Amino acid sequence: MTPPSHRVAFVTDAPRVAGSEVWLLDVLPLLPAHGLHPTVFLPRGEALEELARRFSQAGVPVRRYDDLKAITPDLNSFELRVMQAWDPGTYRALDALHAPRVTVVHDQLDYHYPAGLKGWYRLVYRATKLGGLRRADSVVTVSRWGQAFLHGTMGLPRVGGLTNGVNPDRYRPAPPAERNALRARLGFSGFTVLVPGRFAPEKNQLAAVRAARYAPDLNFVFAGDMDSGVGSAARTLTRVLRLRNVTFLGRRWDLPDLYRAADALLQPTLAENQSLVTLEAMASGLPVVTTPIPAQAELIRDGVDGLLVPPAPHLLARALRAMAAHPDRTAQLAAQARQRVLERHTLTGTAAQAAALLRACLPD
Numbered sequence: 001m002t003p004p005s006h007r008v009a010f011v012t013d014a015p016r017v018a019g020s021e022v023w024l025l026d027v028l029p030l031l032p033a034h035g036l037h038p039t040v041f042l043p044r045g046e047a048l049e050e051l052a053r054r055f056s057q058a059g060v061p062v063r064r065y066d067d068l069k070a071i072t073p074d075l076n077s078f079e080l081r082v083m084q085a086w087d088p089g090t091y092r093a094l095d096a097l098h099a100p101r102v103t104v105v106h107d108q109l110d111y112h113y114p115a116g117l118k119g120w121y122r123l124v125y126r127a128t129k130l131g132g133l134r135r136a137d138s139v140v141t142v143s144r145w146g147q148a149f150l151h152g153t154m155g156l157p158r159v160g161g162l163t164n165g166v167n168p169d170r171y172r173p174a175p176p177a178e179r180n181a182l183r184a185r186l187g188f189s190g191f192t193v194l195v196p197g198r199f200a201p202e203k204n205q206l207a208a209v210r211a212a213r214y215a216p217d218l219n220f221v222f223a224g225d226m227d228s229g230v231g232s233a234a235r236t237l238t239r240v241l242r243l244r245n246v247t248f249l250g251r252r253w254d255l256p257d258l259y260r261a262a263d264a265l266l267q268p269t270l271a272e273n274q275s276l277v278t279l280e281a282m283a284s285g286l287p288v289v290t291t292p293i294p295a296q297a298e299l300i301r302d303g304v305d306g307l308l309v310p311p312a313p314h315l316l317a318r319a320l321r322a323m324a325a326h327p328d329r330t331a332q333l334a335a336q337a338r339q340r341v342l343e344r345h346t347l348t349g350t351a352a353q354a355a356a357l358l359r360a361c362l363p364d
Contacts, residue, residue, distance in 0.1 A: 004035055006362060009078040011041040013068070013090040016225070017051050018198050019276050020084050020106035023142065025051065026167065027351050029058040034355030041065055041075070050253070072096045080362055083136070091132025100361040103133055105141040108271035109149050111202055112293050130154055138361050140354070143274035145294045160357040164274040165350035166283050168342055173285030173334075174260035182261035189219065191324040194262035194286070196223040196255060199231035202271035204291075206230070207311050209237050211266065212246050214317030218324060220266070223249045223258055259284035264323050264330070268311040272296055279345050282306070282337035287330050289319045299345070305337040 010028065014021050028038045039061040042048050055062045065071045068090065075081050075097055082102045085091055094101050107129060111121045133139050133156060140160045141147055147161025174182060183189070193215075195208045205222065212220040225231060226248060238246045252258065259265070265281040265288045272278075272295040279299065281288050288306035290296045302308040309319045323330040 006036055006079045006359070008036050008038050008080045008082060008358065009041060009075045010038050010082045010084070011068070011071075011075060012084040013043060013087055014048065014084070015043070015045065015086065016047040020086075020104075021048075021051055022276060023106065023164070024084070025054055025058070026347055027354055028055070028060045030348065030351035031355055031358075034352065034359070036080075036355055036358060039063060039078070041071060068093045069096070080358060082358065085129075085132065088128040088132050091129070091135050094132075094135040100137045100363070101135075102138045102140060102358060102361050103136040105133065105139055105146065105150070106273055107141075108202060108273055108295075109141075109146055110153075110294075111271040112291070113270060126154065130156070138357075140357050141273060143295055143298055145298050146273045160360075162350060162353035162357060163345055164276060164279060165345040165347045166276065166279045166341065167347045168283045168338070170256055171259060171280045171283035171341075172256075173338065179260055182257050186258070186261050188221070188261050190217070191263045191320075192219045192221055192261070193264050193266050193320055194221050194223065194258055194281075195266050196252075196258065197267070197269075197277055199224050199226065199228045199234065201230060202269065203230070204268040204270050204311055205234045206237060207268040207313050207316065208266050209234050209241070209243070209246060210313035211268070211316040211320070212238075212243050213241050214314045215321050216245055218245060218317075218320055220246045221249060221258070221262065222247065223252045223255065225251045255280065256284065259286050262286055264289060264320055266316060266320065267291070267296075268316055269293065269296065270311065274298065279341060282345075283341040285334045285338045287323055287333040288337065289316060289323070299340075300337070301340075304333075305340050306333055 031038050040055055041063050042052055044064045044066050052062045080100055081097050084104050138158045139156055142164045144161045147159050150156045151159040197203050199205055259281055265286050267290040269291055274295055289309055291311045292308035300306040307319045309315050
């Protein structure tokens with residue numbers, strides 16, 4: 001039976017493209033198959049031009065706005081309103097919106113900094129975003145761990161959780177000829193460690209740079225926005241340490257090619273909800289070295305689908321050098337990682353879960 005059709009407004013205040021916006025770009029085009037017809041509302045700004053173009057190309061209507069208050073009547077013409085917010089103040093706009101109002105939370109929720117900073121972050125989150133989330137009729141987050149954290153630790157009453165997923169046809173291993181051609185085009189040589197992601201303290205790229213110092217026989221390639229303090233610090237640290245095995249590519253839209261051409265993924269993260277980068281790499285048959293924080297341990301079983309390693313640079317380097325030294329074992333990890341994505345983390349599965357959670361918010 002064809003599900004009833006409903007119009008859904010998705011609104012984000014994103015100043016630039018990050019994982020939460022990539023998630024929308026991946027999931028929204030799949031919702032019409034579940035009876036939900038999305039329109040996405042994006043702030044005006046050059047940083048989102050390419051994202052807007054890609055939404056339109058995928059068949060998702062896009063509306064740009066300068067002032068969130070000005071589009072309130074438009075948002076209220078839809079049957080369901082879904083908000084993703086970077087700025088906690090954005091949640092105040094929920095008060096002017098008709099029910100049902102849903103927030104989708106990609107926030108990293110718990111930062112695994114030293115104990116004092118960890119406690120401070122929880123206090124800040126409670127004082128800022130948590131109050132805003134209480135304005136919504138329902139909250140959806142993108143991991144089972146995140147659902148338990150928001151409901152159990154933070155005390156939100158109505159939280160739905162889903163498992164993130166990626167398209168295993170887009171993120172796939174490359175046959176040898178394709179892989180060799182990609183490596184030649186990208187200039188990859190030797191055992192190449194890919195370090196993708198937004199440059200931010202919690203992403204911990206400085207630990208990856210320092211790991212490169214302990215593994216001079218490996219090549220480290222960073223992909224992500226460099227126009228941040230952490231991006232500048234990473235380049236400065238590379239120069240100070242006189243590292244010849246570190247390359248910065250800047251922001252890229254060709255991550256599937258980078259995954260297929262690399263030999264391993266390094267993600268020394270200190271905070272995640274459910275990482276698309278990790279899942280993209282796993283689906284691409286790329287072995288992953290990451291940290292044993294709860295969200296990453298939900299994706300990767302240590303020694304089965306990848307390696308969970310404390311974010312000390314010398315330990316990260318040792319794990320990567322072991323991968324380079326034992327290609328058969330590394331290939332086994334990579335194959336198992338892809339199989340885990342196929343079984344538990346496909347994009348179609350995520351879209352079905354998201355649709356079910358959103359449809360449950362609609363009035364009977």
